[in-house]
Amino acid sequence: MSNSQILGQLKQNNIQINNLKDQFYRTESHMSDHEKRLNDKVDDFMEKQNFDLKMHTLNTENPHHVTKEQVGLSNLLNEEQATKEDFNIHLNDRENPHSVTKSQVGLSKVDNIQQAAKTDFDAHLEDKDNPHGVTKAQIGLSAVTNDVQAKKADFDKHTSDTSNPHKVTAEQVGLGNVENIQQAAKSDFDDHINDTNVHISKSDRDRWDAAQLSKITKDNGSVLINVSQGVDFQSVAIGQRKTFTFYTAETGINTPPVPTRGMYLYSSSTYGEATAFGNDGSLWRKSLSSGVWSDWINYETEQGSIKRLAAHSDNTDIHVTKDDKDRWNGTVKYANIMLKNGAAVGTRTPIYAKWGALLVLRGHVRTDPEIIFGSIPSSMVPAGGAVATVSLSGTGGTANLVIYDNGDLKIKYPDPADSSKLGGYYIDVVVGFQKGDTA
Structure with a gap:
């Protein structure tokens, strides 16, 4: 690029x-504007709600249309009542302010004559001998037997007994459906109903x-x-x-x-x-x-x-560096491969050269396989040596060229017995150095 x-x-x-x-800023701005408008609407709504609530609280005109039946006063007439002071004065009036007659109090047959003195009356009362000979039938007790009656103290004790001595049940007093749990006071209930929070x-x-x-x-x-x-x-x-x-x-x-x-x-x-x-x-x-x-x-x-x-x-x-370009663009200097063990030059002299990160071998050699036929400087060989494929002249087949790390060269062929029929080997190969190899 x-x-x-x-x-x-x-x-x-x-x-x-x-x-x-x-896009991000516009989205953020839109969200901020939307949040502000929402907050403004919420504030306006809450202000209106608070105002309506306050006006409702101050309304003493019975806005809920509460009836006297709902507050337990269904039998009370809508008439003017006397003040407590007037009522107390009336109670203390001993002058018969209502003009009550003896007939009205059930004494129409009583004559307005002098009554017995209190002492006489008391003496008469103390007379335990029944001076008048009154019978129980005359006093309406004909059915009463002459049995022992409960003492007044015992009667009073029974009357003041609040531990339900007669075992009265909830059903008997019309409360069969009422559970035995604590009820809220009317004031507490009203406070709860009116709590807008x-x-x-x-x-x-x-x-x-x-x-x-x-x-x-x-x-x-x-x-x-x-x-x-x-x-x-x-x-x-x-x-x-x-x-x-x-x-x-x-x-x-x-x-x-x-x-x-x-x-x-x-x-x-x-x-x-x-x-x-x-x-x-x-x-x-x-x-x-x-x-x-x-x-x-x-x-x-x-x-x-x-x-x-x-x-x-x-x-x-x-x-690539400038040095790489200068070296690769320059003339490659080849040297002859040192032939050994009877190897001979074929149609082209076998030569070698180092070209950048590449080892170049060229030429045509006649040699028997499986022997060292030549060598090059070990500094020209990649670490560990290399193996390359070469062409056989005269047959169209191939063999392997083995380059040892000490610089020795050998042809490996699968059938050495046929080597006499071969016209030699074309050594035209390029071997690359791996990263870290030294030339």
Whole structure:
């Protein structure tokens, strides 16, 4: 990739980053405006509710239309009552203010004549001998036997006995359905009914039911969902069915390769967008479209692009240096392979050369197989030696050229008995050095 392509890619990345930032800021601004409008509406509603409640509390015109039956006064007439002072004066009036007659008090047959003196009357009362000869029939006690009666003290004791001596039951007094539990006092019950702090109105319920109840953060403002090790981000996002903030660990499933914090924007069960900010300053995006998830895309920052470009430019493992170019573009100097053990030159002299990270062997040699037919300096051989395939002249077959790490060369052929029929071997091979080999 040329520098202009790299710079163009950087510019395109920056445009995408700025567009993403603009989308994020607009979303954040929209959410802030929506929250402010919601708070204003809530404040107006609460102010109106408080005003209505106060006016209702101050209304003494019986707004609930309470009746005298509801307060237990169904038998009370709506007539003017005497004051307590007038009533007390009337009670203390001994002058017969109502002009009561003896007939009205059941004494119509009593003559207005002098009565016996109290002393005489008392003496008469003390006469235990029944001076008048009164019978029990005359006093209405004909059915009473002459048995011992209970003492007054015993009767009074029985009367004052509150331990239910007659074993009266709840059913007998018409309370068979009443449970034996403590009842609230009327004043406590009234206080509870009038306590607007523990009761809600229909308008309260309607407003709360219609309000947005989904949280995107915890109550303390931290991220709502923790996608930790082994947790699948995609399953969490679909399962929440709402917009939420999140933290992802690099050990999570379908998470960015670095720890991040971000927000998932929920549209439906098949559409959504996730944006995450890495602890290392990276920016990530993942999309759900028509139920299909994209991979996490890393939107590189300008600073990150510059650092990556610098690291790429400094990587000599994938770039050539000027020295490499000068050496490779120069003339390759070949030297003759030192032939041994009766090996002879064929149609071309066997030669070798070191070309950068390559060992080049060229030429045509006539030799018996399975013997050392020549050698090159060991410094030209890759560590551990090498084996290459060479062509057989005259037959079209192949053999193996063994290059030992000390520089010796040998032909390995499967049927040495036929070597007399061969016209030689074309040694045209290139052997590469591995990283770390020395020439």
